[in-house]
Amino acid sequence: MRLSNLLILAAVVLANIAVWGYIYRPQEAVTAGGLLPGLSYSPYQRDQSPLTNPPTTEQIRRDLAIIAKEAGGIRTYTTGHNHGQIAALAREAGLRIMPGAWIGSDDARNKKEVGEVIEIARQNRNVSRVIVGNEALLRAEIEVPELIDYIRQVQLAASVRVSTAEPWHVWHKHPELVEAVDFIAVQLLPYWEGVPVEDGVADSLRRYAELRQLYPNKPIVITEVGWPSQGRKTGAAEASLVNQARFIREWVNVARAHRFDYYIIEAFDQPWKVGEEGIAGAYWGLFSADRQPKFPWNEPISELPNWPLWASIAAILGLIPAVIYLRARTQLRLPGRIAFAVVFQAAGTALTVSMLLPAIRYLGAGEIAAWAVLMGLQMLLFTAVAGDMVELIDVLWRKSKRRELETPAIASDAELPKVSIHVPCYNEPPEMLKATLDALAKLDYPNFEVLVIDNNTKDEAVWRPVEIHCQTLGERFRFFHLNPWPGFKAGALNFALKQTAPDAEVVAVIDSDYVVEPNWLRALVPHFQNPEVGLVQAPQDYSDQHENAFKKACYWEYAGFFKIGMVQRNDDNAIIQHGTMTMVRRAALDEAGGWAEWNITEDAELGLRLFQAGWQSVYDHRSYGRGVMPDSLDAYKKQRFRWAYGAVQIIKHHWRSLVIPGETKLTNAQRYHFISGWLPWFADALGLVFTVAAIFWTAMLIAFPKVLEFPSAAFVVPALSVFVFKVLRSLWLYWIRVPCSFAENLGAALGGLALGHMVAKAILIGIFTSGRPFLRTPKLENRPAWVQVVGQVREEAAILAGLMIAVATMILTNHFSQLEETLWLAMLCVLSLPYWAALVMSFINVAPYRAMLRMLPSSTPARTADQQAK
Numbered sequence: 001m002r003l004s005n006l007l008i009l010a011a012v013v014l015a016n017i018a019v020w021g022y023i024y025r026p027q028e029a030v031t032a033g034g035l036l037p038g039l040s041y042s043p044y045q046r047d048q049s050p051l052t053n054p055p056t057t058e059q060i061r062r063d064l065a066i067i068a069k070e071a072g073g074i075r076t077y078t079t080g081h082n083h084g085q086i087a088a089l090a091r092e093a094g095l096r097i098m099p100g101a102w103i104g105s106d107d108a109r110n111k112k113e114v115g116e117v118i119e120i121a122r123q124n125r126n127v128s129r130v131i132v133g134n135e136a137l138l139r140a141e142i143e144v145p146e147l148i149d150y151i152r153q154v155q156l157a158a159s160v161r162v163s164t165a166e167p168w169h170v171w172h173k174h175p176e177l178v179e180a181v182d183f184i185a186v187q188l189l190p191y192w193e194g195v196p197v198e199d200g201v202a203d204s205l206r207r208y209a210e211l212r213q214l215y216p217n218k219p220i221v222i223t224e225v226g227w228p229s230q231g232r233k234t235g236a237a238e239a240s241l242v243n244q245a246r247f248i249r250e251w252v253n254v255a256r257a258h259r260f261d262y263y264i265i266e267a268f269d270q271p272w273k274v275g276e277e278g279i280a281g282a283y284w285g286l287f288s289a290d291r292q293p294k295f296p297w298n299e300p301i302s303e304l305p306n307w308p309l310w311a312s313i314a315a316i317l318g319l320i321p322a323v324i325y326l327r328a329r330t331q332l333r334l335p336g337r338i339a340f341a342v343v344f345q346a347a348g349t350a351l352t353v354s355m356l357l358p359a360i361r362y363l364g365a366g367e368i369a370a371w372a373v374l375m376g377l378q379m380l381l382f383t384a385v386a387g388d389m390v391e392l393i394d395v396l397w398r399k400s401k402r403r404e405l406e407t408p409a410i411a412s413d414a415e416l417p418k419v420s421i422h423v424p425c426y427n428e429p430p431e432m433l434k435a436t437l438d439a440l441a442k443l444d445y446p447n448f449e450v451l452v453i454d455n456n457t458k459d460e461a462v463w464r465p466v467e468i469h470c471q472t473l474g475e476r477f478r479f480f481h482l483n484p485w486p487g488f489k490a491g492a493l494n495f496a497l498k499q500t501a502p503d504a505e506v507v508a509v510i511d512s513d514y515v516v517e518p519n520w521l522r523a524l525v526p527h528f529q530n531p532e533v534g535l536v537q538a539p540q541d542y543s544d545q546h547e548n549a550f551k552k553a554c555y556w557e558y559a560g561f562f563k564i565g566m567v568q569r570n571d572d573n574a575i576i577q578h579g580t581m582t583m584v585r586r587a588a589l590d591e592a593g594g595w596a597e598w599n600i601t602e603d604a605e606l607g608l609r610l611f612q613a614g615w616q617s618v619y620d621h622r623s624y625g626r627g628v629m630p631d632s633l634d635a636y637k638k639q640r641f642r643w644a645y646g647a648v649q650i651i652k653h654h655w656r657s658l659v660i661p662g663e664t665k666l667t668n669a670q671r672y673h674f675i676s677g678w679l680p681w682f683a684d685a686l687g688l689v690f691t692v693a694a695i696f697w698t699a700m701l702i703a704f705p706k707v708l709e710f711p712s713a714a715f716v717v718p719a720l721s722v723f724v725f726k727v728l729r730s731l732w733l734y735w736i737r738v739p740c741s742f743a744e745n746l747g748a749a750l751g752g753l754a755l756g757h758m759v760a761k762a763i764l765i766g767i768f769t770s771g772r773p774f775l776r777t778p779k780l781e782n783r784p785a786w787v788q789v790v791g792q793v794r795e796e797a798a799i800l801a802g803l804m805i806a807v808a809t810m811i812l813t814n815h816f817s818q819l820e821e822t823l824w825l826a827m828l829c830v831l832s833l834p835y836w837a838a839l840v841m842s843f844i845n846v847a848p849y850r851a852m853l854r855m856l857p858s859s860t861p862a863r864t865a866d867q868q869a870k
Contacts, residue, residue, distance in 0.1 A: 005326045005337060012322075012341040013315045016349060020311035026300030027242045032249040033297050034256070038073040038098070039286070040224060040266035043086065046289035046362065049272030054081040057089070064093040066291060067267050071095070075223060075263045077134050078102040079116035087124040096126050098223075098263070103133030103150060103164075105141040114150050121158035130154055131185055131223065133164040137174070148180040155182070165223040168207040172214065183219040184211060189265075191227050191280070194235020197243040200227065201250045208260070222262035225251060229269075229294055230361060231280025232709070232818045239280050242303050245295035248286070269294075271362035279709055282362055289362060304360070310352055318348025321386065328669075329398070336397025343389055347382050350718040354378055357712055374715050377686055384683035385722050387676030391568055392729050395736060408529040417505035417528060419448040419521055419583070424492040425512035427457045430465040432628075433512050437466075439625075440510075441473050445521035449501055454481045455492040487597035489579070494594045500586070507589055509603075511580040515543065516625035524583060527618045534588035534615025535607060538581040539566065543626035550845040553747035554629050554636055556740050560730070560748060563621065564737045565677065570619035574673035577607025577617075581625050588615050599653070601646025608650060608674065612657055612664035633792045633838075633845045636751075637758040644759045647678045648766025681759050685767075688760035691799060691831045698806040698828065702813055710820035716827050723830050753837035757796045788846045793838040800835035803828055 043055040043063055055063075060082070067074060073096035076086055080102070090097045099120050101113035114132065121127045132151045136142045147164060154162045161182035168186050171178060178184060188207055190200040204225060211220055227247035231239035248264060255262055269289040273281030287293055295301050304310065322344045326337060357363070357371055410416060421440060425433055433452075440450050452470055454463045463481050470479040480499065485491055493509065500507065506528055510516060520538070527536045539562035545555035569575045582603065592609045599605045607617070630636040657664040658671050701708050727749065734745045790797050807828050816822050 002326075002330075004334075008334075008337050008341050009319060009322060009326075012338070012345050013319060016315055016318065016345040017308075017311045020307050020314065020349075024302050024304040024307035026302045027246070028300050029242075029246045030249050030253060031298040032252040034252075036071040036252065036264060037255075037261060038075055038096070038263035039067055039071045040263050041067065041074040041076055041086070042266060042268070042270050043083065044270055044272055046271055050078075050081055051272075057082070057085060060086060061089050061092070063268065063291070064089055064095060066287065068093045068095055070286065071264075071267075073097060073263075074267070075131065076100050077131075079113050079120065084116055084120060087120045087127055091124055091126045096128065097124070098129045098131060099127060100131040100134060100165075101150070101154070103136040103142055103147065104139075110142075110150060114153055118154055118157045121154070121160045127160060129161045129163070129183070129221070130158065131165050132162060134223075135166055135170075135187065136164065137166055137170050137177075144174055144177055148177065151180055163221070168211055171211060175215075178215050178218055181218075183221050184215060185221050185223040186211060187224040188222055189224060189226065191234060191237045191239065194237050196236040197227065197238065197247055200237075200247045201254055204251065205254065205258075220261075222255075222260055224265040225255075225262050226265040226284050228280040228283040229285075230283040232278065232820070234280075235817060239283065240303055241295060242301050244283075245301040249297065269362070271364075274362070278705075304356075310356060313355070314349040314352035315345065316348070317351055318345035325390065329394070331399040332393070333397040333399055336393045339397070340389070340393055344386075347386075347718075350714070350721075351375075351378065351382065353714040354712070354718075357714060374711070377690060378715060378718060380679075380686060381683055381719065381722055384676075384679040385725065387672075387679055388726060388729055390676070391565070392733060394568055394571075395564065395733060408526045410526050410529070413446040415529075416446060416522075416525060418501065418503050419445065419506045419508050419525060420496075420500040420504035420586075421448060421450045421508045421510065422493055422496040422500075423450065423452045423510055423512055424455060424489050424496070425452065425457075425466075426455050426489075426492075427459070427462060428466075428512045430462060430469075433466050434469050436510070436512055436514055436516075437469060437473060437477065439515040439518075441477070442518050443516070443521055444518040445525070448476065448521060449504065450477045451496045451499055452477065452479045453492040453496050454479070455485055455489070456483050457481070458483070488600070490595040490597040490599070490602035493602070494597065497589065497594055505586050506583050507586055508583045509579055510625065511627055513627040514580055514625045515627070516581075517623075520581075520624040523622075523624065524618075524620060528583075528585055530616070532616040533618055534585045534610045534613075535575075535577055535617040536583040537566075537575055537577055537617065537619050538624045539563075539619075539621060540578060540580055541623040541626045542629045544628045548844075549747070550633070550841065551629050551631075552744065553751040553841065553844070556734075556738065556744045556748035557751035558629075559738050559740070560734060560752075564733050566619050567621055567737070569673050569677070570617070570621075572669035572673055573617055573667070574611070574670040575607065575617050575619045576674075576677065577603045577610075579603030580627065584610070585615070588613070599646055599649045600642050601650065604643075604646065605650050605653075608654060608657075611670050612654075612666055614665035633754070633842050637755060637792075640755045641758050641762040644681045644762035645766045647681060648763055649770070651678065652766075652770075681763050684756050684760040685763035686760075687831070687834075688757060688764065691803070694828060694831060695799075695802040695806050698810065698824070702809055710818065710824045711827075713820055713823055716820070716823040720823070720826060720830060750837050750841060753834045754793075754841040755838075756834035757793075757799070757838060761795075789839070789842045792842040792846060793835075796835045796838040800832055800839065803832040803835065807832070 041063070043060045044050070045055060045059060048055055064074075074090060075098040076083055077100040079099065087097045087099055099117055101117040103110050103113065117130055117132070121130050132154055133142070133147055136147060137144065151162050151164060163181040163183050163185040164177070165185040165187055168188065171184055171186060186208070188204040190203045193203070195203045208220065208222070227244045228239040229241040229244040233239070264286065265284050267285060268287045268291060269283055269285035271282045271289050285294065322341045325340055326332070354375055358368060363371060423436065437450065437452070452466065454466065457463045467479040467481065470477040478499070480495065482492065482495060485495065487494065497507065506525055508521070524536050524538060527533050540558065542555055542558070545552050566575055579602065584606070588610055591613060592606060595602045596605045610617070630639055651658065657666055658675055661668065701710060730749055730752070731745055734740065734748065738745070740748070807825065810821070810825050810828070814821050816825070
């Protein structure tokens, strides 16, 4: 590799690592130390919960040994699930304990808990206080008189001080409860009240002072105080490891100065609490669920202490494709090399940040499965967009084309080979086909024949005039009516191949609606003088783009492929053959075995087989003929369905040669172009799956807000960034390569977006089927215009309705205090754009068109649905 490329990669990698280092740099905070008065303790291990297997005695004993090094006492919440033995085990570890009886709406359980906590207090001398109920009034699961009754039962039966734990405002509200307890057990949790971490300690002190002022003669014990290391933002309160360490370290120092009696919540993270308290509920521990300390007491704190490892992973992920690309693209200017290295370092970082999720969060089996699916989708998305990035950089910063193919000089007409022109047709308007044949008759070429193959047209009034017209054009023109005949277009072309003149060396194919220029053959056939050339292709072009706004949008949408994609592919001898304005060397076509009748895109499939056999191709970007575009959005969509479905057929049939080097004579560049050229269609399919899942997930988020969370920004931000990139890239490339106005550029983008659902549907059907699916044309011509508008896009309209309901429901039910909520709303809006585009394109196509038809004479001929869908 060139030294300059190595220097670029080294500089970009170091810059990426520096960004990681800056983001996760250690944050200063006050130092703290010494033995803590107490910790809240729930003994559940990472894979345990109150609803599953309880912790074992040995697990509790190990936990208490860890706690004894940090605190002088513990507080528990229930006597069930083996918790009754904690007091005795705490005594062995030298810990005081304040056991709790869980009080809720179940009266039988309440009585059992109260009886058991009394026995625990009687039997263990390390018990000096008991808590009856934890936030039972806050949850509104019991009334104050009932709770006081349970408290008095313990006071009478055990010689210990008794209280119940509630937030500060509950104590304000119920002085009768204060009167009943031996001390006020208050929970001071500023995170849940939306207090920013820098004000958290001060807010806790203020709440404590208010209670002291309100009840000066009652002792106060702070039974919970702390901050979570992960979770959603609550008001101005952000859950993070740095904030947790900052709050607790500040609190310990302040509490020591005030001689507070308190319990930090809590000793160990409790993943099971996600279902009860949301994400933050799992992350209040000083230790992780794996019993590892989460932060030091006397050192700066980093949100990701092992960030160098993750930064290295990100750098490597971005480095691999950059090295491969820069080795292959030696003719790339400096800005292009820098841009590619930077973009792929960013992509590597995005993937790495997504990979971080299971490393810093407690994920269940279902969540891990969802994460794995999202990771797979993100990788496929980045892979698909990588081809777009390569194309953009090639267009902008490639120094010169590596493959310059000039038309060989022909000394005389006698050197020009004979060409057999094949015109397959089915149920086409006779006048349109006659115009096509008249243009062929005017070709400025000495030696050619024209074979018209009418395939399965039932109405003799349609095909007979064409046969008669061929007779009038002379012996060069031959007409064949096949009925019945298998194989669709490929079958007709294979029949034509058998009827081709023995001395014809080149086979050319055009569609029945194409009016060619007189110089078509003379300009392109000389390329076959090069014996390595097996395929010569000219672009598709159209003559009816000025008829209406719908066709203009379609015209410029088509143009992007022929003026950008095909030009770039030609540099690597990797063009996509399309079935009109194409020429194939007769020997190459015979060697390949003719046209594939199993594939509905027989043209692209043949082009791949020619490359597999080692033939060269030529693409001339100039227009030598023009046809007509689909008249309706429905036909436009069906055409793209056929192309996308056929691509899946090709991939399934030829996958070995596309992914395994050496299987055929395909070059690495050819394999790359064929795969990368179709990947965006697979991205559309993923987009459809994701859209349906997003609607369902939004409904679940609204129904179960505590249990489920919005997708991480690590997944949503890259997806939104890819969408923005693809839009800007398209606009940029069109501005550089396609001679259209900005309005026409936007129209092309609208047309492309409108096809997204149909392409996605074709890919998904293609993956799971092998036949040719039939798509029915909607019979809505006699309905009102608005019915026709929706009728052409009924599936898109249904999905759009689902997305808009999801958006509206989110707006009505969320406060958008979390970044993830805002990002998810943005994602739903972005996902809706292809469906809005389809609806708008249908309106442009149907409403004005129907209004125009009402002004035309009723005898105005209409093209057939078969012609429209070609």
